[in-house]
Amino acid sequence: MKACIIIPTYNEKENIGGLLEELLEGFKKIKNFDMSILVVDDNSPDGTQEIVKKYLDSKQIFMLTGEKNGLGSAYIKGFNYVLDKLKADVLFEMDADFSHKPEDVPKFLKEIENGYDFVIGSRYISGGEIPDWGFIRKSISSGGNFFARIVAGLYTVHDCTSGFRAIRTDLIKQIKLDKLEVEGYAFQMNLLHNAIKLGAKIKEIPIVFNDRNLGTSKMRLKDLREFFFNSFKLRFKK
Numbered sequence: 725m726k727a728c729i730i731i732p733t734y735n736e737k738e739n740i741g742g743l744l745e746e747l748l749e750g751f752k753k754i755k756n757f758d759m760s761i762l763v764v765d766d767n768s769p770d771g772t773q774e775i776v777k778k779y780l781d782s783k784q785i786f787m788l789t790g791e792k793n794g795l796g797s798a799y800i801k802g803f804n805y806v807l808d809k810l811k812a813d814v815l816f817e818m819d820a821d822f823s824h825k826p827e828d829v830p831k832f833l834k835e836i837e838n839g840y841d842f843v844i845g846s847r848y849i850s851g852g853e854i855p856d857w858g859f860i861r862k863s864i865s866s867g868g869n870f871f872a873r874i875v876a877g878l879y880t881v882h883d884c885t886s887g888f889r890a891i892r893t894d895l896i897k898q899i900k901l902d903k904l905e906v907e908g909y910a911f912q913m914n915l916l917h918n919a920i921k922l923g924a925k926i927k928e929i930p931i932v933f934n935d936r937n938l939g940t941s942k943m944r945l946k947d948l949r950e951f952f953f954n955s956f957k958l959r960f961k962k
């Protein structure tokens with residue numbers, strides 16, 4: 725089977741080179757999957773693309789570039805490329821900032837081999853952790869997630885907003901990506917909502933999520949607003 729890890733980037737020059745190195749190193753131990761990486765960079769002004777370009781000869785690493793239209797649009801572009809051009813069986817969503825650990829990748833693949841369609845790296849199940857966060861930050865995040873589960877009705881999943889996932893492309897093909905109607909982080913929730921509606925076999929595995937050490941956050945007030953409005957919209961749709 726073929727698997728591609730999609731990494732959206734915006735100003736990640738301090739992280740992307742090291743992350744690509746670690747992923748490539750880890751791929752050597754993966755036997756049952758033919759692994760590749762697709763970086764989707766929204767024309768970062770910091771030179772992220774220059775770093776990725778050094779790896780494009782490896783035939784395992786690809787890059788898409790374009791205007792900045794938010795995380796959701798970057799993922800949709802990436803999904804379409806993986807489906808049409810790379811023809812992979814599995815795709816990953818992964819952040820560039822080392823919050824998601826390269827060494828966890830094989831654990832996701834194992835669950836895909838076990839027959840799951842949608843594997844989520846979860847911070848909110850037993851064994852999942854966010855060690856860098858204090859009580860207040862944890863409360864805000866778990867509150868937001870509880871909100872998503874209750875309001876949007878995604879009860880069966882504990883971490884609805886996690887951005888570390890492995891998904892079978894057969895499932896993605898059944899989702900009308902251009903109808904997901906979100907540009908920011910709410911994309912993750914809408915994708916999950918569609919997967920649940922389609923009866924996907926979903927599995928959460930615990931991850932330890934560390935804060936970024938390098939670079940800056942891209943979260944905007946606009947994304948939070950979209951997240952909350954979107955939760956109600958999803959409820960309305962059900």
Ligand SMILES: Nc1nc2c(ncn2[C@@H]2O[C@H](COP(=O)(O)OP(=O)(O)OP(=O)(O)O)[C@@H](O)[C@H]2O)c(=O)[nH]1
Nearest residue numbers: 732733734764766794795798819820936940941942
């Ligand atoms: N292509 C693209 N990537 C983005 C965009 N916004 C965020 N990203 C990337 O998406 C991933 C997650 O963004 P982060 O800024 O780490 O979001 P976060 O984890 O909620 O915030 P932090 O606390 O800073 O880690 C990172 O790899 C970002 O570079 C965007 O508009 N376009």
Ligand SMILES: [Mg+2]
Nearest residue numbers: 819821823936
């Ligand atoms: Mg981050």
